[in-house]
Amino acid sequence: MARSPLTLAALATSAVAGLDVTAASRHGSGSGGDFEQAALVTRDGQHLLIRVPRSPSAETQASADLVALRALSTGIRGRLPFSAPTPLGDAPVGGMTAVVCDLLPGSPVGLEQVADADLAESIGRAVAAIHALPTSFVADAGLRIVRPLDALAAAVTIMEQAVATGLVPAALVVRWEKATEDATLWQFAPTVTHGAITGGTMLTDGQKVTGVVEWHALSVGDPARDLFWLLGAPSADGADALLDAYNAARGSTDRQLRKRALLYAELEIAEWLLHGTKQRSTEIVDDAVGMLHNLVDVVQHDATRRIDTNTSPVMTVAEVEDMLDRNGRN
Structure with a gap:
């Protein structure tokens, strides 16, 4: 009760x-x-x-x-x-x-609100301020330190477990494998990260971020982890304004930041699938599978969603099957 x-x-x-x-x-x-x-x-x-x-x-x-x-x-x-x-x-x-x-006063942010350029810029600056904090205080508190190889290993583990279910579309399997095999993608400087940024963790008053809550995942790690939810905004202009404000505030030279953020966003769906299989929930599994198939449709028609530095956009299912046949794989 x-x-x-x-x-x-x-x-x-x-x-x-x-x-x-x-x-x-x-x-x-x-x-x-x-x-x-x-x-x-x-x-x-x-x-x-x-x-x-x-x-x-x-x-x-x-x-x-x-x-x-x-x-x-x-x-x-x-x-x-x-x-x-x-x-x-x-x-x-x-x-x-x-x-x-x-x-703390303020209202939670909805992804649809990121279409507002002023708010998007305020969010970008807020995230940049977190990433500019000295990493020493996180280490002194005994909190987690995630290095590039650690971030890559975690992504590979999620990918492999999801693929093992047999429910991930072949096109996404190839896409994720190429991204995790691309060394250039994982060359980043770890920063302080909030680690759990979603609409419920950022509070705003009008077009300004006034508060951030839910700090339980505070660590030093990949700054892209704090951007993947925000870059999922339905407004491409809003997402661009957010990232531009972030880069301006940080003076960022990490050209692969957005690509890793997109990959993390896709692997969130894979984690939802794994959660469903663990809970033996047909409803969750069906929802995750539907989201994965929708994702294939999105990335096949949007060249801006490339998540590796070496290859062309995701192949179609037919192209994947053809490639496997040509390489003599079953």
Whole structure:
């Protein structure tokens, strides 16, 4: 049974000494989602958020988020053009950990909003600011360091596991293999990465990014990981404006950034397929397979979606079969 906002408010007072809550309301999903959440207002006018994980996996995420937020020192936060939550206290509850932090104002970003050039540019600058942070604070906090070979190995593992299901279209198999065999694609300088940027993690006020939440995947790694969701915007102009603003802010010389971001976006579908097979969910598997076939149609007709540096765009199924026949493969 879900805890009431008043119960969550009481938990908050045990997590933060001297907290005086005058109002509490449910925040986010009431019965679903990974967390029970309540928005709180204190007597001195502070707006806070309490979150209680609903499952062991959510508890792991919450713990990682807390470590990351504590690693964001005042000096590090001063380098960012937006706010990040500040943890105020935590308390054990039913085998989980309730965490209280400040509640950031702003609205989540929808991909369709990236069509707005001003907002796209603000997002690009916000992501660039994260990537410009010194990597030393991540290492000092004991967080993950992902080197280029590590990123490549992870991509290959996802690809091979998905291909092993026999459900990935042949054209995508060839496309992904060529990308993972292309050494030039994986020559990047690791940066600080947020690691979990989606519409729900970036908060905006009008056409400006005002806050970023969900820091549980903070690490040093491939900057393209923070761009793949954003470059999936339906507006090509918006995606271009975002990437242009990012490159201008970063002075980026990584010419393969966009290609790796596109590959990560495609492998997200492969991971959805693997999740479906693991859960034995026909619905999820069918959804993932449909998305993969739609992806084939998209990449075959869009030369801008090349994800390797050495080859032409993805081959059609007929072309793949012909190539395999010519090479004597079954």
